[in-house]
Every structure is written in structure tokens, then in C-alpha cells.
Amino acid sequence: MSEFVDARTLPAGMVLTPDIAIVGGGPAGISLAMALANNTKLDLLLLESGSANFDPAVQALYTGSQSGDAYAPLEVGRLRTLGGGTNHWGGWSRPLDAIDFEKRDWVPHSGWPFPKAALDAYYPIAQNLIEAGPWIYDKGDSVAAANAPMMPLGEGGLYTSWFQFSKMRGDVVPTRFGARYEGSLKAAANIKPLLNANVTAVRLTPNAQQVDRLDAATLNPEGGIGKRFTIRPRHVVMAAGGMENARLLLASNDVMKAGVGNQNDLVGRFFGDNPIPRNVATLVVFGGKLASYYGSTQTLGEARMRAVFAPTAAFARSKKVMGSLTTLEYPVELDDIGKAAVITAANALGVDASSARAYSVGCGMELLPDRDRRLTLTGETDALGLPRLKLHNIVSDADFALYRQTLAELGRQVLASGAGLLRINCSRREDWLKNMDWGHHHLGTVRMHVDPRQGVVDGDGKVHGIANLFVAGSAVFPTYGASNPTLNLIALTLRLADHLKKVAT
């Protein structure tokens, strides 16, 4: 049993020597610590910059700048508090598809070092950790049909797929890892959770083949650095989030001048997120009624679920489109042209559209990997002296054009089933950007590839060329489909835990 320790109470200059130091207490760091503690005697140090409560001064360490296409301010899309992003996440969960792991010849830089099957054993455990109910992603159709009829789709490139939601019943919020697993972290004899502990640099040995130590500091309540201390671990796992992992590696540039692991200029590049353009289309349902599990989360069986439309792998391959998940949102009114389209189409197909209703369509998209969509360090520093990040964001016209093809196929399929028809509301770039949200899924900045020239970490999450440095979280995803990342990054982290148990015990 170890209580949380406040790093501000440590003696200045202290040196800690755990077997494994985990940098960051978000869902990745917490899942990793718990998995590593299980059935091992590994001495684990979990370093978390924040504490159990939100602190604006700590949060301000995340502030950065940006250029290119509009994006959320860097301090808005993440939380520097124990539990990280799960303190404000939406709980949307869905495993990546097998095709997301494949090398897709139409997607440059695609392909994971291993297939989805490598995560099969870890998904159920990740699902338990996020408390999203039994694994019924693939059984949504049957549980839904027992509840209310599904919208028929004619044969084609899209199918009805399902999200499950982290614990969200009544007024219960999705699982917040800090609060939820506080007891487990404290109960594990071999985890030492250290709060208010900011890692400020990853120091390599002079030959750059090993992490020698981590520099860490606390934040003074009045601003600036409080206490400095050092960690000399046998192994380090960076689990500081999809932006901050890159930032720490880039900023640690005393031995490797371009930053740790950045010998091939990849750290911070290929930044990804899932754009969520709103009201991209209008879907008319001739019969009017739409089961409630399309527009919002519903309890189906023993899980909270929501239906979406996903491209099949065969369609993605034949049309060379990217991953996407199309959602139905809220009812909308039709204008006169819309009414004319509905009446004329329904007459042509011989279906009754007298009760037709229209719904706004949204989506989550996968972007084409782009090495110029990237994080870099600026000359500005935070209260701990660390250079701040700048994001250069790019959404290409090709990204929109590819998703448009998927929408057109959905439109064809609802016509084919006689269930309705679809209007694509976005043609010009500004139409797409007008109502653009982002998933706050920070991906790809420390990408994984077996070849060091194409990836920062290898298939085990180890930084190429550095024996004892690993990275956990969605920063390592080389491609990422349109599924929200947390379930997936936890599954991947659990796989890393198994690997670390082998190399560190």
C-alpha cells in the first residue's frame, strides 16, 4: 500500500532509482502501471505532472501556438491532471479495424509493424478498464434489432457499425482513470505514484544508446521551478500524451542535437487527429422514424451503444478511401428544393414519403498521413523552462474528397434500400471547415515502424537505437482509422506491459 506522494514534499536534489519510470498518469500511464505491478516485483514510479485536482498553473504548461488550418488551442484538448484526458473524455470507444493496421497502397506511410490480431488478447482487458460493458461491438445489429428496427442499407460499401461507451449511465460520467483507479494504484505495493512531478528532460548517456536519467521538477505555487530531482530508472516509458511525448523528446537535445529519437527527423511530424466536420450531409428517412440509437447513445443489452456507418475494407480498397465513421445527429427542416427531391425520388421509387424526416449527418474522419502536419518547439518557454509547442495543422482537399466518396456511397445505399436519400452539404473547402470540430485525439507524432528511417519507435514501442526508452499512447499510431483512440491505446499499452515484463524482470 503506497499513498500518493506529492513531489513538492521530496527533499531537493533527491535521486529516485525505480526499475521502471512511467512519465504521465493518464489512461496509458495508469493502465501500464497497474499491468506491470500485477504478478511482478518491479519497482514502478508513476510520475504525474498534475494532481487529483485541476490546477490552472499546471494546465498552463500545455499552452502552445499554431498555424495552418484552425485547430483547438493546445491547452484545451488535453488535461494535465491525474487521469489525463479521461477527466473530460466522451467515452466513445471502438476497436480499430483490421485494415487500419495494414499497409494500404493508396495511403502513403501506412502500415503497423503487426496486425490487429496482435492486440486481440489485450482488447478485453482494455474494455474492462474503460468500463464500457461487455464486448458487443460486433453484435450491435442483433441487440439493436431487438430494440427498434435498424435503417436498412442496400448492399454496398458501408455497413452499420457500433460504438460502445465508457460507463455513462444516467448521470454517471465516463470512467475517469485518476479517480477510478486511485485505490488500485495505492493498493499496489510496488507502484509509487508521484504527483506534481514534471519530467523536464530525458538525459541520454554520451553514446546516446541509453537513458541515463530523467530530470524532474515541481512547479512553485508562485510560478517558476520549485524543487528539482532526478530519476535514474532501468527503463523509461513516456506516457505523457500524444503531444507532450514529442515535446519532451524534442526538448531533450543535449546529446542528440535534434532531440531524443529524432535522428531521422520524425519526432513531432505526422501529427494526426480525427476531424469531426458537422452537418456534412442531410439524410432523409422516407419513413420518418429513426431508432434512437442512431442519434444518441442508448442502453442496448448491457452496454451503452450508438450506431454509425463505416466503410467496409473492400470498399476502402476499391475506392481508395480513408477510414470514417458517419453519424446521424439531429432532425433538420428541408427547404423547397429538398422537398422536391424527396417527393420526386419517392415517387420514382414507388415508396411513401408522406412522413419523411431529415437528419443532419456528421462524421469522424481519418486524415491522410502528412509529415508536414507537425509539432515543433518554439523559442517561448513555460514556467519550467521547457520550450512550448507549435502545431502546424493541415487538412488537405484530398481528405475531404475521399470522404465525399464515402458519403456518396451511403447516399446510393439508402436509395437502393428505398429507405431514404442523402444530400451532401459540403462541396467547397470552406463548407467542410465551417463546422469543423476535432476529436482531440493526438496521434502519430512518435510513429511506430520497424524501419528506423520511417519510425521513431519499433513494434515494441521502444525508441530506435535507445535500449531502455519506450513510448506508450496514441503518439505511436502510424495510422489510426476513425475510431477514437483510448480503448486502442490502452490495448497497445497492455501489450507493451507484457513486453516490458519480459525485458525488465
Place this chain on the structure above:
Amino acid sequence: MNRRALIAGLAAAGAAVAAGLYRFTDVFVKHHPATPYDDLLTHLPDRDQAKRLGALVKGTPDANALAAQLRGKMPRGLSAAAKADIAAGRLVEVEGWLLPQSMVLLAALAAKS
């Protein structure tokens, strides 16, 4: 009243009743002036709505050529032609609406007629 006047009067009254009836039924079934394309346009039960849509279709040939094209496309009627279009992915976007090609061409013909 002589016989001729009576016949004329009855004819006028008949015409008035017929006109009234025509107008009355117009409430239920819209009557459109005859066109050379009525064999095609009869597939549009709501021709006014189709016209509204058809007016927005761009790049179609003149009515005669359009009608000739459509006669070739819909030997078994609009419904069969539309379903074949959908199956084959022959959809046309009209103001963003994704619609079967034959239906769109027919709507365009209605707008030109």
C-alpha cells in the same frame, strides 16, 4: 327561344360545366398542357415538384434530345430505370442531392416542357 338558341345555350352551359369540372379536378390532379413528351412525363406523378428540381439540373441537351435519350433509358418505366441507375451507381448531384440519373433527366425534361 328557338331550337338553335336552345342548342347553343345548352352547349355553352355544357362547356361551362366541363370547364368548371376541369378546374375542380385540377385541385386533385394537376393538368398540364399537352407536350410531345407526355409518354415520359406521365411517370412523374408530381410534375410541379419534378419541374422545381429539374430547373436546377445543369448541362442537359434540349428537350427533344433529352426525350430521345430517356426513351432509350426507361423502356420499363421510371421506377425500373431509377433502380438500375442506383444499382450501377449512376447518381447525379442536384444541389447536393444524390439522385438516380434517369429521374434527374426526366425532371430536367419536365422543367423544359
